[in-house]
Amino acid sequence: MSRVGKYPVSVPSGVTVQISGPDITVKGKLGESQLTARDCVEVSLDGSQLWVKPKNETKEARMMWGTTRALLNNMVKGVSDGFTINLEINGVGYRAAVDGKVLKLQLGYSHDIEFPIPDDISMKCDKPTAISISGRDRQRVGQIAAEIRSFRGPEPYKGKGIKYETETILRKEGKKK
Known part of the structure; x- marks a missing residue:
């Protein structure tokens, strides 16, 4: 199982996250980034933390769990700090x-x-x-x-x-x- 995917992505103040279906948009002081999540993972926003969870136990879901979390972390860090x-x-x-x-x-x-x-x-x-x-x-x-x-x-x-x-x-x- 993913070790990276288990941890949430903390969203700093000044960064807004919008989730509409599989599309995730992150806006900050340096601009805007978008990501379309795969069907096998589920992304949810809980307060100031983004959580990524696999929808099932397939190999693809386990692979994309950590990858999606890492991509979201890079997006949040990119629009806030660069x-x-x-x-x-x-x-x-x-x-x-x-x-x-x-x-x-x-x-x-x-x-x-x-x-x-x-x-x-x-x-x-x-x-x-x-x-x-x-x-x-x-x-x-x-x-x-x-x-x-x-x-x-x-x-x-x-x-x-x-x-x-x-x-x-x-x-x-x-x-x-």
Whole structure:
């Protein structure tokens, strides 16, 4: 059975939750998120807590129980606090800058990479070697960060490239004479 699904999702003040059939809408200071729950789980609001329960004992219901609870928790946290991923750029001449709704990256290629910033995501570069990606949808923020990292992933010999702030690069020893 699910260990995650057993616990309620606490709804902070300033966040409103509306449940109409399988559709759940969460509104907060950072925007609005929607989720359509599967038929095998039941979502209920009790005061300031969201409860998810399986409707039957099928394998699908047990799988979706914890998944639905985790998605609802991410929605509530996203509209109240938001999610942020920080990227670091290492390498001589490697830098980034935000120019309007475009992220400009100089990563050692013959041309600059221009990455359009989506409307639901905000980016800022406090330093030329640091990128901060913020938004209310956890999956979307992670996907955008992964796409930017893929332009020049970190290499193991000198550690050059774009890496997550919390990531550690396993370094390799170079050639021996």
